[in-house]
Amino acid sequence: MKRLCVSACLLGIPCRWKGDAKPCEAVQRLAERAAVRALDPATRRALGESHAESAEVVSHAESAENAEMELVPFCPELAAGLGCPRPPIELVQGEASEPSIVSTASTASTFQPRGSALPIRVLRVDRTGDATDALRAACEAEAEALARAGGVDGFILKSRSPSCGLASPLHDPAGREIGTAPGLWAALARERFPGIPRWTETTFPESFRG
Ligand code: SF4
Secondary structure, three states: OEEEEEEHHHHOOOOOOOOOOOOOHHHHHHHHOOEEOOOOHHHHHHHOHHHHHHHHHHHHHOOOOOOOEEEEEEOHHHHOOOOOOOOOEEEEOOOOOOEEOOOOOEOOOOEOOOOOOOOEEEEEOOOOOEOHHHHHHHHHHHHHHHHHOOOOOEEEEOOOOOOOOOOEEEEOOOOOEEEEEOOHHHHHHHHHOOOOOEEEOOOOOHHHOO
């Protein structure tokens, strides 16, 4: 059975920073034909009681019989404990001075996607915190879990997200847009699963579309 890891918001799970979802019809159609792994308990807790129904939609599909595919929903930002709703974050290239969201120490933690000339951080847009360490830890854990489960055959990743996007807006420390770069999860997925395809919600292959 093919296993695809999917940005959870594309399945209709309200895990975005504003507390909404970004349902993608083609991805939702794919989910109807697939076994969809239940969200992890930490993500369910973060979504809270009011969102229990949409979390249920996902767990019902787990019982899909004879499914040819398994979808693994993952929201790096919820898994990182950033909360929902939460302050928006963005990719930033430049000097570090913001305190880490998860530790009291001031941090210069960065990630450097292949092809990027300089290291990048994931900062709150209002510059009150650095989410890089928290996101990296959550993404490392998910990559480990996918590897333990036998690997993954592809990723469907929400475009333009600082966590999931393949080419997301990149900013300087003052917030000016200076180009694009992959989000932290998109970069780490490439590093941990070299050669495994990564698509956006608009570029995943026709063969997967209903
Ligand atoms: S982190 Fe990824 S899965 Fe979570 S809301 Fe943002 S784009 Fe969607």
